[in-house]
Amino acid sequence: MRKLLIITAAAITLTGCSTITETVRGPELAPVAYPATLVPVSQVYGREEAARPASANSLWRTGARTFFGDQRARRIGDILTVNINIDDRAQTQNSTNRTRSNETSGGISNFFGLENSLGRAFPGGFDPQNLVGVQGESTANGSGAINRSERVELTIAAVVTDVLSNGNMVIQGRQEVRTNRELRELTVAGIVRPEDITAANTINHTQIAEARISYGGRGDVSRMQATPAAQSLVERFSPF
Template identity: 35%
Template sequence: MRAMKLAAPLVAALFLQACASAPAMPKPAALPMPAMPAAASTEGSIYAAGAMALFEDQKARRVGDTLMIVLVESTSAQKKASTATSKDSNASIDGPTLFGRPVTVNGVPVLEAELGSTKTFKGDGDSSQSNKLQGSVGAVVMQVLPNGNLVISGRKQVQINQGSETVSIEGIVRPIDIRPDNSITSDRVANASISYSGQGAVADSNVMGWASRFFNSGWFPF
């Protein structure tokens, strides 16, 4: 009877945990918006110096303009190392002599010694890594450099069920590399910083527990 009383709270806790709702995903922090220059007022003319020309294309060229970054990232790296060393050492010590004869005990020379050692080391290492990222991310022109290049920053977050995926990119683009449809491939972005991360149940399933991390770390003595 006492065991039933002790087991009842545990069973109730398990049922309550199964009925618990999934935690709400945190909202992404707002991206900093570029400081837009104040529009200078003009008098006596219907044209403004900073306005778009009549036959001008729609490419991004000013602070606050947007453009599309097409992600075409694909990298592959491989490294292999091999080391082999070997060392042999030999030394012999002759026994002493007395009146020109070796000192023996029961006919066996004494104090004679031979030393020898062999050291061998062989190590092999092989490492390879590859990644592929495709998609598109909208970006905003944050700054126009003196030479006309554009500093851009963009981020996209997609939330599905109990997880979210976030792609962000920052870098510098040349206006000449922007295509007529106001897009540019990511391999044309200089000083590119591209990150892809996820949160939620799918991302958590790819993380080792603390015990597994300990046994696979350098702190594990074996």
């Protein structure tokens, strides 16, 4: 238990240091690495074959890509271009008006002869025929409207990280751009079919299954636009 507390305290300290450093120096770019952390998959990396000597009286090396061959991505580690063109609009309007009222009454004529004794207990008057009376009324009015418009037009290069048994490929891509003290990050991941990849080795985002597209950023501007943490907690858990 003590060891766990020490590890937790160390993690909190490192996180705090990272936040302080980012506040002072601005966001740092992530190191360039194989994008396997976007969508964890089981990957098998094969060893590269040694270069084979050219055959006698041949201008081409055995196993090299030919000029007229298919250059589309099809193996782990190949790169393809993803065209993201999102232009979505949604408009919804709902209105609810509900009213309900009810009334219930009940009495008792005989109850082991105790109905007369109850009359003495209530000097102000007691009527056994109107022993119980319940009335209720509820009214609810509600209205809501959604008017959303989104437009994102970007291009990103993705890497094939896995090839499924049916030939479909898992792709992942990440792009970071830093301008002054603001960092913009674009990530894309999903599953594509080889036949959907064009001859120019590109694919549209609408042809990606299980697509995960994220476009955001962090830095001074994003931090000023974000709601303070304390206010977010109050708004989320407030019962009123």
